[in-house]
Amino acid sequence: MAVVVFLAILALLILVHEFGHFLAAKKNGVLVEEFGIGFPPRLFGIKKGDTLYSINALPIGGFVKVYGEEYHEEETKPVDRRLRDRAFVYKKPWQKAVIIASGIVGNFLLAWVLISFLFTQGVPTPTNNVIVERVQSGSPADKAGLLPQDVVTKIILNTKTYQISSSSDLIKLSRDFAGRSITLVYIRNKVEKTAILVPRKEPPQGQGPLGVVITSFVEKKYPWFQAPFFGLAHSFAITYRIVVELSKTLFQLMTLQKPSVDVAGPIGIAQFTSQAIKFGKNAVLELTALLSLNLAVINIFPFPALDGGRLLFVLYEWTTKKRINKRFERYANLFGMIVLLTLAFIISINDIVRLSR
Secondary structure, eight states: OHHHHHHHHHHHHHHHHHHHHHHHHHHTTOOEEEEEEEEEEEEEEEEETTEEEEEEEEEEEEEEEETTOSGGGGGTSOOOGGGGGGOGGGSOHHHHHHHHHHHHHHHHHHHHHHHHHHHHHOEEEEEEEEEEEEEOTTSHHHHTTOOTTOEEEEEEETTEEEEOOSHHHHHHHHHHTTTSOEEEEEEETTEEEEEEEOOOSSOOTTOOSSOEEEEEEEEEOOOTTTHHHHHHHHHHHHHHHHHHHHHHHHHHHHTTOOOSSOOOOHHHHHHHHHHHHHHOHHHHHHHHHHHHHHHHHHHHSSOTTSHHHHHHHHHHHHHHOSOOOHHHHHHHHHHHHHHHHHHHHHHHHHHHHHHHO
């Protein structure tokens, strides 16, 4: 089941990406030779106008084949003079940039739509508050009168005040101060209150010193007419975090440091899909949105064989008014593809090793 859902997500992400290229190419007068669902070998196809719409044997995503996609192709398949105006390589630089960037835009739009929908359903969103989710019967917190939705802000021991800004702060301090009388400061209905209690040194199994279940998440839910605006802001915020973390990870890899975050390949993502399925439809949609944003960010990086690398070539052509060297274009893209495939292989091996532990 998890494999099927994972392949469906992967297919959706790639199809949306390629559909973005397809629409932009059509709008800018580029001849689209084929729009394929799945990857070859081809099972069958229908030609409508100049474009062949094909169904292919490998059901993971799709592809768009545009006429005259790269300069070096002229060596083996010269551009027909009659179709020169419809070849990608002879379009204006701004048109090329729009066509290349449209796949990235497609992935961002998909994530925006999914996140906006999730905001109408209610999604857990991280906050800087430590919120009491449940109070365990007979615990110090129960005897002190704490209730669900109370927000813990401080712990006072003797005359010293300790700020609580995360769940780990409360967990650590309640363990450190076990057996000692403390003053817990919390907010209930916007009113600050205090409670005196003694964290347990040896709490029952499955419970902590205070006897509370805490969270740093709140459920955000918006009406349908507000959700797109909050969804857009949230999509940009997530994209920014992805850019920061990915840049940091790439720097650590280039300087032979151990990445500070785990990097997952297809195998790892399939495992995350399996976990998301257990939490239901909304969790799967949230994972899909996150993967779509990751795909958009990765593709915009200025590396050969990625959309960002192709945009870099277009920028060179735009600013210098010269074509990119055909041989350089070919070998740069080949080098980029080899590096990306090698990296994917290494990450997949790491996923297998991690899962086998």
